[in-house]
Amino acid sequence: MLQVTSQPSGGSAGSGSSTTPSQKTQPSGPKVRKSVSSRIHEAVKAIALCHNVTPVYESLGAVNGETESAEADQDFSDDNRTYQASSPDEVALVRWTESVGLTLVNRDLTSLQLKTPSGQILSFLILQIFPFTSESKRMGIIVRDESTGEITFYMKGADVAMASIVQYNDWLEEECGNMAREGLRTLVVAKKCLSEEQYQDFENRYNQAKLSIHDRALKVAAVVESLEREMELLCLTGVEDQLQADVRPTLELLRNAGIKIWMLTGDKLETATCIAKSSHLVSRNQDIHVFKPVSNRGEAHLELNAFRRKHDCALVISGDSLEVCLRYYEHELVELACQCPAVVCCRCSPTQKAQIVCLLQQHTDNRTCAIGDGGNDVSMIQAADCGIGIEGKEGKQASLAADFSITQFKHIGRLLMVHGRNSYKRSAALGQFVMHRGMIISTMQAVFSSVFFFASVPLYQGFLMVGYATIYTMFPVFSLVLDQDVKPEMALLYPELYKDLTKGRSLSFKTFLIWVLISIYQGGILMYGALVLFESEFVHVVAISFTALILTELLMVALTVRTWHWLMVVAEFFSLGCYLASLAFLNEYFDLSFITTWPFLWKVSAITLVSCLPLYIIKYLKRKFSPPSYSKLSS
Ligand SMILES: Nc1ncnc2c1ncn2[C@@H]1O[C@H](COP(=O)(O)OP(=O)(O)OP(=O)(O)O)[C@@H](O)[C@H]1O
Ligand SMILES: [Mg+2]
Numbered sequence: 001m002l003q004v005t006s007q008p009s010g011g012s013a014g015s016g017s018s019t020t021p022s023q024k025t026q027p028s029g030p031k032v033r034k035s036v037s038s039r040i041h042e043a044v045k046a047i048a049l050c051h052n053v054t055p056v057y058e059s060l061g062a063v064n065g066e067t068e069s070a071e072a073d074q075d076f077s078d079d080n081r082t083y084q085a086s087s088p089d090e091v092a093l094v095r096w097t098e099s100v101g102l103t104l105v106n107r108d109l110t111s112l113q114l115k116t117p118s119g120q121i122l123s124f125l126i127l128q129i130f131p132f133t134s135e136s137k138r139m140g141i142i143v144r145d146e147s148t149g150e151i152t153f154y155m156k157g158a159d160v161a162m163a164s165i166v167q168y169n170d171w172l173e174e175e176c177g178n179m180a181r182e183g184l185r186t187l188v189v190a191k192k193c194l195s196e197e198q199y200q201d202f203e204n205r206y207n208q209a210k211l212s213i214h215d216r217a218l219k220v221a222a223v224v225e226s227l228e229r230e231m232e233l234l235c236l237t238g239v240e241d242q243l244q245a246d247v248r249p250t251l252e253l254l255r256n257a258g259i260k261i262w263m264l265t266g267d268k269l270e271t272a273t274c275i276a277k278s279s280h281l282v283s284r285n286q287d288i289h290v291f292k293p294v295s296n297r298g299e300a301h302l303e304l305n306a307f308r309r310k311h312d313c314a315l316v317i318s319g320d321s322l323e324v325c326l327r328y329y330e331h332e333l334v335e336l337a338c339q340c341p342a343v344v345c346c347r348c349s350p351t352q353k354a355q356i357v358c359l360l361q362q363h364t365d366n367r368t369c370a371i372g373d374g375g376n377d378v379s380m381i382q383a384a385d386c387g388i389g390i391e392g393k394e395g396k397q398a399s400l401a402a403d404f405s406i407t408q409f410k411h412i413g414r415l416l417m418v419h420g421r422n423s424y425k426r427s428a429a430l431g432q433f434v435m436h437r438g439m440i441i442s443t444m445q446a447v448f449s450s451v452f453f454f455a456s457v458p459l460y461q462g463f464l465m466v467g468y469a470t471i472y473t474m475f476p477v478f479s480l481v482l483d484q485d486v487k488p489e490m491a492l493l494y495p496e497l498y499k500d501l502t503k504g505r506s507l508s509f510k511t512f513l514i515w516v517l518i519s520i521y522q523g524g525i526l527m528y529g530a531l532v533l534f535e536s537e538f539v540h541v542v543a544i545s546f547t548a549l550i551l552t553e554l555l556m557v558a559l560t561v562r563t564w565h566w567l568m569v570v571a572e573f574f575s576l577g578c579y580l581a582s583l584a585f586l587n588e589y590f591d592l593s594f595i596t597t598w599p600f601l602w603k604v605s606a607i608t609l610v611s612c613l614p615l616y617i618i619k620y621l622k623r624k625f626s627p628p629s630y631s632k633l634s635s
Contacts (some may be wrong), residue, residue, distance in 0.1 A: 043235035046189050048097040048114055049124060050141050050154035052131065053085040054107045078103070086375065087132070088393040089185060089239045112143065127151065127199070128206070130224055134266060134350050134376045137161040140224070142199070151194040153227060156237075159268065160347070162188035166233040175236055180270030183278060184238030190231035202227055241275065246410035248280045253413045257495035258502055260366075262343040264353045266376055272346035273316055281342050282314040291317035297328045304329055307336060315340045319347040326359070334363040353380035361385070371412065372398045388412065417498050418488045426481045428507035429560060432515045433477050437553060439516060441468065443523025444545065451531060464546060464589055471578045472550050475571035476557040482565040486630045500629055522552055522611045529607035543590045544600065548607040550579050555612045559619065 058080035083091045083104070094104050101117040114122040123146040132139035138157020144150070155165070159176045166172070172188065179186050194202070202223070209219040254261060263281055265272050269290070276282045289310050294300045304325065307315065315337055317325075322345060325333045337343050338360075345356060357368050357380050370377070370384035374394040378401040381387030389402030390409060399405035404415060441460075448459045460468065491497055505511070530545035554572055561568055583595060594600055623631060 039234070042191070043189065044097055044100060044102050045114075046154045046156075046191050046234050047093050047237065048102045048104055049112060049143055050139070050156050050189065051085065051090040051094060052087070052129075052139070053083045053090050053094045053104065055081050055104055056084050057081055081105075086395050089187070089241075091393075092239050093187075093237060122147070127203075132157075137266075138165075140228070142194070149196075151196065151199045153192045153194055153231075154189070155191070155228065155231060156187050156189040159186060159188050159236075162190060165228045166190045166231050169233055172233060172236065176268075177270055179236065179238040180268045181274060182238070183240065183271060183274035185241050185267060185271055187237045187239070189234045189237065191234055192227070192231045241271075243275075243279055244409045246408075250410045250413045251279060251281055253417065253492070253495050256499075257417060258499035259369075259416075260338070260342075262345065262356070264345045264348050264356060264380065266348055267346055269316065269318055269346045272344050276314070276316070276342065276344045281344070286341065287313040289313045289315050291315065291321050291325075293318065294321045294324050296324065300325045300328055304332055304336065312341060314342040314344070316344045316346065319345060319349060319352050322348075322352070322356075326355075330359070331363065334359055338364060350376040350379045353377065354383040356380070357383040369416075371409070372402075374398060388415070413492060414488070417491045417495060421491055421498055421501060422484055424501055425485065425506055426483060428511075429480050429483060430478070431507065432511060433480060433557070433560065435512075436515050436519050436556070437473060437477060439519035440523040440526070440552070441549065443520050444527040444549070447524055447527040448531075451527075460542065460546060461589065463586070464542075467579075467582065468546075468550070471582075472575055473553045475575050476554055476568070479565070479568040479571040480557065480560065482567055483561055483563060485562045485628075486633055490630075490633050494633060497630060497633075518615065522556075525611040526552065526607055529610060530603075533603045533607070537591065537594075539589070539591045540594055540600075543595055544603050544607065546589075547579075547595075547600075547604045548611070550575075551604065551608045552611050555608065556615075559612070559616060 057077075083094055085091050085094075098104070103115040104112070105115045105121070106113040110126050112124045112126060114124070116122065124143040125146055126141065126143055128140075128142040130140040136157070138155060138161045140153060140155040142151065142153045145152070155162070159172065163172065166188065176186050176188070205223045205226075206220070209223045210216065212219050251261060261281060263272065263276055265275075267275070273282075273288065273290070277284065282288060287310065289307050291307065292299075292303055294303050300321075303321075307313075322333075345352075348356070353370075353372075353376070357370055360366060360368050361383075367386070368384040369386040369388060370380045371388045371390065372378070372381050373390040373392050375397040377389075377398050381389060381398060381402050386404070387402040388404045388406060389396075389399030391399040391405055391407050406412065406415065445459050449455065449457070486494075486497065526545050526548050530541045530548070534541045534544065554576060557568075558572065583590065583592070586592075
């Protein structure tokens with residue numbers, strides 16, 4: 001939620017001599033007061049005009065086709081009006097002007113209408129509009145008052161962008177800092193009255209620049225800049241950017257899960273610091289190192305050294321200083337920053353946000369996840385290994401560009417701790433199992449061939465191969481994606497479980513080698529067992545080894561599963577059922593009279609037991625003597 005908490009304060013601070021009003025004689029009193037009130041009036045009007053907000057009316061009369069006539073009558077009822085804009089700050093400001101009496105009632109491409117408390121409609125023609133960009137950090141609009149014909153250029157933007165544009169004053173920087181330290185997002189509003197000739201001259205140059213073939217953007221910017229000089233400072237606005245629900249516990253959770261959090265924002269340094277504190281990204285008693293603004297190599301070197309001397313200290317750095325440091329001391333800065341408990345980068349442009357993400361990927365082995373809610377976060381979301389977009393007040397741009405889209409920041413906890421964790425563990429288990437399934441049958445073929453002097457005789461032919469890869473083993477193996485080692489509530493309660501994953505123990509060279517060894521052992525046992533135990537006919541070898549192979553696969557799945565899901569049980573029995581049923585049709589490969597005898601049964605059982613039992617025993621011993629962390633929780 002956004003809320004305008006502070007209001008234009010140009011009045012008192014602007015009239016610097018107001019501290020000693022009584023020294024002057026009485027007559028000047030009313031004059032000053034009048035100018036203050038008109039100044040406030042001007043400021044409110046500027047806020048109500050300089051934005052990109054469109055009021056939208058729930059069309060009550062639409063059913064009767066009366067909308068157009070209603071608009072023609074200028075009947076803008078207050079009840080069903082909502083404001084639409086890409087920036088929630090602007091909506092908050094327009095709501096505020098409504099609350100003090102000046103209501104934005106209508107807007108289209110070329111005009112704007114405001115309603116005064118007395119019900120009078122003020123109409124303005126939009127002559128030009130210069131939209132907000134993250135680079136320029138400001139927006140402007142030129143309007144003509146239809147009743148008086150006055151042309152005014154209004155502009156609002158970040159203090160850094162506006163400071164050099166507005167006329168000299170002694171309060172802007174200080175007031176701005178004060179507001180920002182309270183965590184408010186500040187905007188500076190200014191205006192400039194233009195005469196008809198001035199405007200015509202500007203328009204001609206502007207249109208010419210827009211038509212130029214080379215360097216159009218530069219020329220257009222230069223023409224607009226020519227207008228942005230010596231503007232009259234009207235007021236400073238502060239909008240509170242309230243945190244979403246449960247941001248603090250979520251950040252805490254992520255930190256406990258071993259995730260390092262960096263905050264990249266376009267906001268002012270003071271605002272960003274305040275928000276970092278209020279969200280507990282930086283704890284109250286933690287030291288904060290504010291990186292002083294640097295502009296050259298020497299300064300950057302000094303500042304980096306000053307920072308190096310501090311330990312366990314959060315870093316706050318502005319985009320400009322960051323850029324200078326990265327130019328000369330890229331590696332050092334990343335290394336130092338990675339050791340910090342928290343990093344806040346303020347006044348970052350969208351490209352800088354993406355650049356920081358790429359830097360982390362280049363300089364560390366860590367994975368990056370970028371979370372954002374606005375259009376200015378899109379590039380970093382796309383640069384990160386995993387992009388998460390929050391769909392909300394700033395529109396859908398971030399969420400459309402992201403890999404995952406959520407509606408609330410707090411959902412990140414569950415997304416990572418539960419779904420992320422499960423998905424990693426399951427992919428690891430599934431990947432290794434699929435590998436095991438192929439490897440075991442290859443080992444059997446290899447053993448078989450080598451025993452028979454490398455004759456090129458396939459062990460299993462035709463449907464046996466197809467069946468093995470599909471209906472006989474597919475369902476249990478893939479049902480492993482339903483496996484879960486701890487309950488979701490547990491995973492959320494103990495973020496340390498997630499931290500465990502970062503060691504990458506579920507899928508590493510070690511686990512891969514273990515599975516290779518298991519495959520070789522089991523393939524070997526199955527084949528040698530069948531060869532040792534077979535009697536007169538070769539077809540029996542195929543029948544015994546193949547049946548034992550299918551049983552081994554099913555048992556291995558059962559051995560791997562940590563929590564049984566009913567679908568897993570179904571998958572196991574379904575596969576077994578399919579195999580038993582298909583035996584009736586497999587007389588091409590099997591001797592059906594043999595597989596219904598006792599010798600067949602005990603041989604298959606014996607071989608399966610030898611291939612699986614040792615693994616069960618090892619697993620049991622391992623659980624007993626060095627249980628994994630999750631098993632301590634589930635007991
Ligand atoms: N609609 C606007 N009109 C004029 N100035 C704006 C507008 N929106 C933002 N600004 C100014 O431009 C600055 C940069 O805006 P930007 O959108 O890049 O980042 P942000 O919204 O402040 O932060 P975040 O990265 O957290 O979304 C803001 O801090 C603000 O001072
Ligand atoms: Mg923003």
